[in-house]
Amino acid sequence: MxxxxxxxxxxxxxxxxxxxxxxxHLGNEVDPLVIVAEEGALVDRLREKGIDVRVLPLSDKVRNRNRNALNLQAVSAAFELLTYGKRLxxxxxxxxxxxVHTNSLKSAFYGAVAAKLAGIPLIWHIRDHIGVPYLKPIVAQAIRLMSRLLPNGVIANSNSTLNALHLPKxxxxxxxxxxxxxxxNSGIAVEKKWMKPYVVLLVGRLAEWKGQHILLEAAKSFLPDQQVQFWLAGDALFGEDAYKQQLLQQMADDKLYNxxxxxxxxxxxxxxxxxxxxVHTSITPEPFGQVIVEGMAAGLPVIASNEGxxxxxxxxxxxxxxxxxGDPALLANSIRYLLENPExxxxxSENGIKRxxxxxxxxxxxxxxxxxxxxLIANS
Structure with a gap:
């Protein structure tokens, strides 16, 4: 295929x-063609693996457009996506x-145009929580309606993500x-209590809904004790530089040298x-949380939000x-509880690897x- x-x-x-x-990791049954709207790390890494990748450029103003922006530019953006879909x-x-298998919300829209014109089945792979506060109510409603009408099939990265679409059976x-x-990890995470400080790790792009500020607030309660250090891996990617500066200011104001x-x-x-x-600190429902699986595979116990x-x-x-x-005190207490209970x-750790x-x-x-x-192809 x-x-x-x-x-x-x-x-x-x-x-x-x-x-x-x-x-x-596709087998011989699928011959992949990857079409991306810009050059970048994904394209480079796929090409290194010998994958057929084509870059069909789409303007920055459309690619980087805020998902919730409802203004006059929305009309011109929609027209450009339509034109792009025809080229595609x-x-x-x-x-x-x-x-056609789309991997993002923007590609879902122009992919719908392209697939319909080409007369082939369309699959939307939804990786975002289609609902508030991630999306404005009117935007979420529009996406839910289109997910009923446009794709032949919908793949979701969790039951939580699928349920938010409200699709018919x-x-x-x-x-x-x-x-x-x-x-x-072939074994259990190494017990490092003789190698203090303990390291509490959060991995994810710097974005307010990811909740890094909650971890910083929790880290305050561990001062001046230096036995616990907090590492935040990730950077601002999608116009979230202001949030990064907010985190840096929070660290300076609270003297978070840990x-x-x-x-x-x-x-x-x-x-x-x-x-x-x-730790995984999203304050709105996380669609999936891939880093959680990576952490369990590495033998790390995980503290995560109980939504999504x-x-x-x-x-x-x-x-x-x-x-x-969104509860820094509860997060801090949970971290202490696990650090104080090595068994x-x-x-x-054992259970996470098995899972x-x-x-x-x-x-x-x-x-x-x-x-x-x-x-899907057989029934189309």
Whole structure:
């Protein structure tokens, strides 16, 4: 099957990492063609793997347009997406593509135009929580309506994400988790209580809804004790530089010398091997939380928000703790509880590795998606 994968961005973010993992583990049943609207890390890494990647440029003002912006420019942006979709349809026809798989909301829209003009099935892979506060109510309603009408099928990265779409039972859907695609920790995370300080790690792009400011607030309660250090890996990607400056100011105001902003880190697995706990602090429902799976694969107990995708990955009390989001005191107490209970951390480490092996390996993900393609194409 010649399947086209569409994404409007080539930045190395969660959705693009998940797409890379899928494409680089496809078997012989699928011949992938990746079409991206800009050059970037995703394109470079796929080309290094010998994947057929085409860059069909889309203007920066459309690619970087805020998802909630409702103004006069929305009309011109919509027209440009329509024109882009028409150009894209010609490429799909020329390459004899039999199915289109979109990987982002913007690519879902121009992908719909291209697939309809090319007369081939369209799959929307939804990786965002379609609801408030991530989206304005009117934007979320519009996306829900279009998800009923435009794609032949919808893939979601969690049951939480799928449920937020409010799709009818007649729609062909699939929930497939963004799986771990590297070598898992062969043993249990090393008990490092003689190697203090303890390291509490948060991984994710710097964005307010990701809740890094909650962790900074929690870190205050560990001062002046220097036995616990907090590492934040990730950087501002999508126009979120103001939030990064807010975090830096918060660290300066509260003299948080126990917190380190690491910026973007390529080798997250090596970083995780140096940590004792992984925390995930999203204050709005996280669609999935791929880094949680990576953390469990590395043998790290996880403290995560008890909303959205993390409730499907973390087993409370067994692989980590699920807590109410946005509560710095509760987060701080949860961190203390696990650091003071090394045997519980060891048990959670063992259980987390087993859970990844049973539910979140890339081979399982690719098999599910490939079977879904075949069924959808056969019925179109």
């Amino acid at each position: 010649r399947v086209a994968y569409l994404d409007h961005t080539a930045r190395w973010s969660g959705g693009e990492v998940a797409l890379y993992n899928i494409i680089t 349809s010609k490429l799909l026809k020329a390459e004899q593509v039999v199915c 007649s729609k062909k859907t699939l929930v497939v988790y963004s799986a771990f695609a590297k070598t898992k 917190v380190t902003l690491l910026g973007h880190v390529d080798d997250i697995q090596t970083l995780m091997q140096q940590a004792d706990l992984l 995708g993390p409730t499907e990955t973390v087993v409370n009390g067994e692989t980590g703790l699920l807590i109410t989001p 519980m951390r060891r048990r959670m 990844v092996e049973q539910h979140f390996v890339i081979e399982r993900t690719v098999t599910q998606i490939t079977h879904y393609y075949a069924g």
